[in-house]
Amino acid sequence: MDEFRDGLSFAFEDATKEIRAKWKEFNQHSGILESLQGFIAAVDWSEPWLISLLACEALLLVSLIAFRKQTRLQGTVMVTAGAIVYCAEYINRFLGDHWQSFARQPYFDPHGIFISAVVSAPLMLATFIALVNYLVAVSQALVAMKRKELRYNLRQRAKQEEGSGQGKKHQ
Structure with a gap:
């Protein structure tokens, strides 16, 4: 021992x-906090294209919550966001080659830190919200279906009891 x-x-x-x-x-x-503060300080958040991107992402997140019962919209957002995140490396490379035409400084590094933080992370959050909305909708549908099944079974038992009760009266 x-x-x-x-x-x-x-x-x-x-x-x-x-x-x-x-x-x-x-x-x-x-630390993470210092790195995050450095990232925030390095980005010029007043650039019109960046403001537009962030506004679109905010609108997407609000729309997902507001239209949480629209499962087709949720599915479309999940597929589209997934495709954009999947293609983020190619998008980053393209934007890194052409940043002079829309930005004041080169944000798109070879490691993809900027696009991951500003594009992929919010889209992954949107995908997560859509997934949660789907799970809630599916669970609600399952509960509704089970309630209908229980009502149906109760009606069937009532008919059987009624039928067996009438059969005993006639004998």
């Missing part, structure tokens, strides 16, 4: 050493 306990404490100490080393390495780099 002591050997097991010693082995367990050795494994625990080894794991905590590794966690401490990773934590020190993580703290040497800038």
Whole structure:
């Protein structure tokens, strides 16, 4: 039993050493909050194309919530957003080659950080909202169907009891 306990404490100490080393390495780099603040400061949010993009994304998110019972709209948004996110690498490359025609600075880096943050992330959020709306609609339809099934079964039992009750009276 002591050997097991010693082995367990050795494994625990080894794991905590590794966690401490990773934590020190993580703290040497800038934190997520600092990186996010740097990203926000680096972008010129007054550019007309960027304002239009963000307005369209906001309108899309509000529309998804407002028209949550329109399953065709939800499906269309899911497919379209998925296609845009899937093609984001190609879109990023194209926009990176032609940024001078619509932007004041080159936002579209080879790693796709900007397009991921400004285009793909909101579209993934829209896809998630549409998926949740679908799940809610499906669960509501399932509950409605089950209620109808229960009513139907009650009517069938009532007819059977009525039929068996009349048969006993005639005998």
